[in-house]
Amino acid sequence: MNIFNNDSPLYLQLRKHIEEQILEKRIPEEAAIPSIRELARQYQLNPLTVGNALGSLVDEGVLYKRRGVGFFVAKGARGLIIKNRSGAFVEEELKPAFQRARQLEIPFKEVLEMIETIYGEKDE
Numbered sequence: 001m002n003i004f005n006n007d008s009p010l011y012l013q014l015r016k017h018i019e020e021q022i023l024e025k026r027i028p029e030e031a032a033i034p035s036i037r038e039l040a041r042q043y044q045l046n047p048l049t050v051g052n053a054l055g056s057l058v059d060e061g062v063l064y065k066r067r068g069v070g071f072f073v074a075k076g077a078r079g080l081i082i083k084n085r086s087g088a089f090v091e092e093e094l095k096p097a098f099q100r101a102r103q104l105e106i107p108f109k110e111v112l113e114m115i116e117t118i119y120g121e122k123d124e
Contacts, residue, residue: 003043010045011052018057019081022073029078033063033071060084 004013021027033039036054040047054071057063062077074080101111 011049011056014039014043014045014050014053015056018053019062019085022062022078023081025078027073029073029075031073032069033073035070 003017004010007013018027018033027033033054034042036047036050039045039050039054043050054063054065058065058071061074061080063071064074065071098111
């Protein structure tokens, strides 16, 4: 299974992939993560690369390690990932999109209607 490209370091791509699985609830909180060797074999990566990815997730509080047992998804990991990513999402994607909409003179009301259509619901 190859999910990687040349855009960024492999350990960051693996880290993001694991985060995506947690966000999509394919790996629930308190669930065990496959061992470093298993992940290295599965993704055809050097075990040091996998260790770096898992270590960075431990440093962030997304995973925790039980000595001699392995890595596990921490309680609250999904919320932590959402919190960490939401600020970057606003700055890197939403803000430029809204600035572009203004530049193209798309009426504010039309932008709001698009948001409601795409997002699918209103907060009431």
